[in-house]
Structure formats: C-alpha cells, structure tokens
Amino acid sequence: MPGFHHIELWIADLGSVHAEWSWLLDRVGFTLASEWPTGQSWTAGGSYLTLTESPNLTEPTHDRRRAGLNHLAFRLDDAGAVDSAMAEASSHGWRPL
Numbered sequence: 001m002p003g004f005h006h007i008e009l010w011i012a013d014l015g016s017v018h019a020e021w022s023w024l025l026d027r028v029g030f031t032l033a034s035e036w037p038t039g040q041s042w043t044a045g046g047s048y049l050t051l052t053e054s055p056n057l058t059e060p061t062h063d064r065r066r067a068g069l070n071h072l073a074f075r076l077d078d079a080g081a082v083d084s085a086m087a088e089a090s091s092h093g094w095r096p097l
Helices: 014-027 079-092
Strands: 006-011 031-036 039-044 047-053
Touching: 014 031, 014 039, 014 047, 014 079
Parallel strands: 006 047
Antiparallel strands: 031 039, 039 047
16 A cells, blocks of 8 residues: 555654644644644554654754654645645644745
C-alpha cells in the first residue's frame, strides 16, 4: 500500500502548538485517535501522525533548516480546498514558508 505508515513529530511544548496542529490535521482529514499527557496520535487512511513532547529540550527553538524534519506536505481534494485552507491558516497560527 503506498503512502506513509506513520510520522512522529517531537515538539517542545504540546500545549503551545495544540490549537494550530489540531486545526490543520482536522482540516486535511485526520482524526484524533488518542491522547496522553505529553502527546497525541492522529489517523487518516491507515497512516498515523503523532505529536509528542521531546524529553530532550536542550535546544527548544525550532529551525527548519537544521537536521531533522524539514516539512510535511498534505493533500486536499482540489486547488480550491488548498486555497481555502491557506486563507484560514494564519488565524490558526500557521504562516507560509
């Protein structure tokens, strides 16, 4: 089966990113499958994505140019759905790269 099995994103503080990630994942068709004090798991199409607080916070500032995950690209039904999500994104804490 094509596609990814799972992706784990380690973050500094789940509480500080909960609203923006919840909005995005819901918007692109993921469903919250489980939660625990330091993480969440979201599912879609047989794949899952977790947001988990990192136990190593020696460098909590994110820089997408450092080694590690650079970006995720999600698929929506059509260009109109992408345009709509981009129009709403800034009100949910997201900004274009």
